[in-house]
Amino acid sequence: MDVAKAENPQSSAQVAREVARMILTGVWREGTTLPREIELASRFDVSRTSIREALSLLKAKGLIASKQKAGTHVRARFDWNMLDEELLNWTLSALPTQEFAKQILEVRRIVEPEACAICAARGTDEDFARIERAYRGMDAAGMDRVAYAEPDLQFHRGILIATGNDFLIAFGATVAAALRMSFDLSSTNPGAPRKSLPYHRTVLDEIWARNPDGARQAMHKLMDLTEQNIVTAMSRQKKKDTKDTEDENARTRRAR
Amino acid sequence: MDVAKAENPQSSAQVAREVARMILTGVWREGTTLPREIELASRFDVSRTSIREALSLLKAKGLIASKQKAGTHVRARFDWNMLDEELLNWTLSALPTQEFAKQILEVRRIVEPEACAICAARGTDEDFARIERAYRGMDAAGMDRVAYAEPDLQFHRGILIATGNDFLIAFGATVAAALRMSFDLSSTNPGAPRKSLPYHRTVLDEIWARNPDGARQAMHKLMDLTEQNIVTAMSRQKKKDTKDTEDENARTRRAR
DNA sequence: AGAATTATTATGTCAGACATATTTTCTATT
DNA sequence: AATAGAAAATATGTCTGACATAATAATTCT
Numbered sequence: 001m002d003v004a005k006a007e008n009p010q011s012s013a014q015v016a017r018e019v020a021r022m023i024l025t026g027v028w029r030e031g032t033t034l035p036r037e038i039e040l041a042s043r044f045d046v047s048r049t050s051i052r053e054a055l056s057l058l059k060a061k062g063l064i065a066s067k068q069k070a071g072t073h074v075r076a077r078f079d080w081n082m083l084d085e086e087l088l089n090w091t092l093s094a095l096p097t098q099e100f101a102k103q104i105l106e107v108r109r110i111v112e113p114e115a116c117a118i119c120a121a122r123g124t125d126e127d128f129a130r131i132e133r134a135y136r137g138m139d140a141a142g143m144d145r146v147a148y149a150e151p152d153l154q155f156h157r158g159i160l161i162a163t164g165n166d167f168l169i170a171f172g173a174t175v176a177a178a179l180r181m182s183f184d185l186s187s188t189n190p191g192a193p194r195k196s197l198p199y200h201r202t203v204l205d206e207i208w209a210r211n212p213d214g215a216r217q218a219m220h221k222l223m224d225l226t227e228q229n230i231v232t233a234m235s236r237q238k239k240k241d242t243k244d245t246e247d248e249n250a251r252t253r254r255a256r
Numbered sequence: 257m258d259v260a261k262a263e264n265p266q267s268s269a270q271v272a273r274e275v276a277r278m279i280l281t282g283v284w285r286e287g288t289t290l291p292r293e294i295e296l297a298s299r300f301d302v303s304r305t306s307i308r309e310a311l312s313l314l315k316a317k318g319l320i321a322s323k324q325k326a327g328t329h330v331r332a333r334f335d336w337n338m339l340d341e342e343l344l345n346w347t348l349s350a351l352p353t354q355e356f357a358k359q360i361l362e363v364r365r366i367v368e369p370e371a372c373a374i375c376a377a378r379g380t381d382e383d384f385a386r387i388e389r390a391y392r393g394m395d396a397a398g399m400d401r402v403a404y405a406e407p408d409l410q411f412h413r414g415i416l417i418a419t420g421n422d423f424l425i426a427f428g429a430t431v432a433a434a435l436r437m438s439f440d441l442s443s444t445n446p447g448a449p450r451k452s453l454p455y456h457r458t459v460l461d462e463i464w465a466r467n468p469d470g471a472r473q474a475m476h477k478l479m480d481l482t483e484q485n486i487v488t489a490m491s492r493q494k495k496k497d498t499k500d501t502e503d504e505n506a507r508t509r510r511a512r
Numbered sequence: 513a514g515a516a517t518t519a520t521t522a523t524g525t526c527a528g529a530c531a532t533a534t535t536t537t538c539t540a541t542t
Numbered sequence: 543a544a545t546a547g548a549a550a551a552t553a554t555g556t557c558t559g560a561c562a563t564a565a566t567a568a569t570t571c572t
Binding site: 036038066067070 | 522523524531533
């Protein structure tokens with residue numbers, strides 16, 4: 001009966017999300033020409049305005065490009081701005097693969113220890129105090145993984161901010177996505193996050209001591225731990241997925 | 257008489273560029289509420305549609321955020337996605353400061369040597385061949401700085417691509433901006449780019465040799481050279497700017 | 513067969529209207 | 543007078559329909 005006589009709220013954001021998902025999951029591959037805007041409008045049951053607003057967002061993130069008459073096509077993967085926060089989140093919910101985890105950890109390993117060293121070398125006491133506050137927040141959260149997540153991000157962001165380098169600060173989006181992934185995975189092992197607390201303490205101590213080498217090394221250790229948690233959580237997940245599939249198959253076999 | 261009865265071509269992109277410039281140069285500071293869309297439309301003499309399209313682009317890059325009734329405001333610097341290619345280019349043309357150069361070089365120094373090591377460790381021969389082709393292109397360009405620029409970018413991009421890491425690949429946008437900056441600065445010293453050729457050769461040799469440590473070190477040397485070129489070019493530029501200002505002042509003095 | 517012209521079409525821009533969500537203002541109550 | 547609640551105001555969000563523009567596809571002519 002179509003009760004929704006009201007206009008579609010946040011339609012453009014929803015469409016953007018959905019189109020992004022279809023691109024990320026390969027429904028629309030690189031080089032593919034998307035359906036025309038009017039077609040998309042009828043398909044998503046929103047106005048062309050909302051479609052255009054959505055596509056405009058994806059254009060800004062390098063996912064697509066448009067040309068008059070020729071249509072809108074999916075750009076090459078190389079042009080996608082994977083360091084964009086929204087795009088990272090979309091990827092995270094569409095394809096939270098092991099490969100994705102591996103890659104994001106690889107860049108963190110490259111960037112964060114160095115950022116940490118720079119932080120120790122030239123951060124201000126104010127910067128350090130902000131990181132210290134974040135640490136206290138983590139400590140106060142105890143075993144509550146939900147409450148732990150936010151100050152954890154603030155801790156890592158604080159270090160990036162302390163570098164005073166706008167590009168390293170922008171890297172915070174990537175760290176945020178990585179932590180969100182870790183959080184999602186920690187559901188199978190709720191105690192894991194808390195275990196990182198002493199590692200954070202060491203990082204912070206080295207920073208306060210204005211010891212770049214020590215800070216770098218401490219952050220590296222933290223990265224090691226993070227990797228360990230992710231790997232074990234994902235193998236567990238994989239095992240569970242496999243089991244689920246087997247169960248599913250068994251059910252299917254029984255059904256026929 | 258207003259001959260321009262035709263509609264405004266590419267108005268949204270132009271508006272986006274201009275609004276971005278005003279934000280980047282601090283005309284509209286962080287937290288500032290922008291004029292309402294209708295006001296902007298009349299100010300830029302385009303339709304509200306084009307304004308919205310432009311703002312949508314800036315929203316995607318984290319520069320602004322909107323809320324119904326409350327209006328559109330400039331987000332905190334921390335939220336700006338400085339690793340976005342367009343945003344980098346806008347910054348480059350609006351504020352090509354020494355600070356900007358310093359920061360972009362600092363991240364390159366962190367990322368590129370490591371990427372280079374990864375490239376040497378696990379890049380494919382195809383990857384290497386692509387980088388080799390780029391090198392040949394640089395060599396063929398000789399002293400022509402314009403012809404040199406494109407393969408130079410392909411060289412660095414090739415290394416990032418060879419890592420197979422989507423996030424490192426996305427970092428290519430930052431490298432592109434950095435090289436464009438170097439190019440702009442090389443006008444005062446046209447011979448400088450070519451001098452980097454042997455350094456590139458060394459990088460490539462270490463990669464072919466699948467020697468990660470050597471590749472890392474070679475890339476580090478290349479970064480050193482790049483920094484040197486930028487510093488000398490900028491101090492020269494600065495001197496020139498100062499002189500220009502003095503000349504300007506002298507002319508003003510004479511005029512009154 | 514190939515070049516030049518015309519027709520087609522998907523995106524880009526414009527205009528005006530209404531919906532929605534806040535904020536602001538006003539009113540009534542304690 | 544202070545405060546809570548109701549009503550008005552308003553900037554963004556969405557919808558509709560139209561025309562402009564540029565690139566492609568089809569057609570005509572040489």
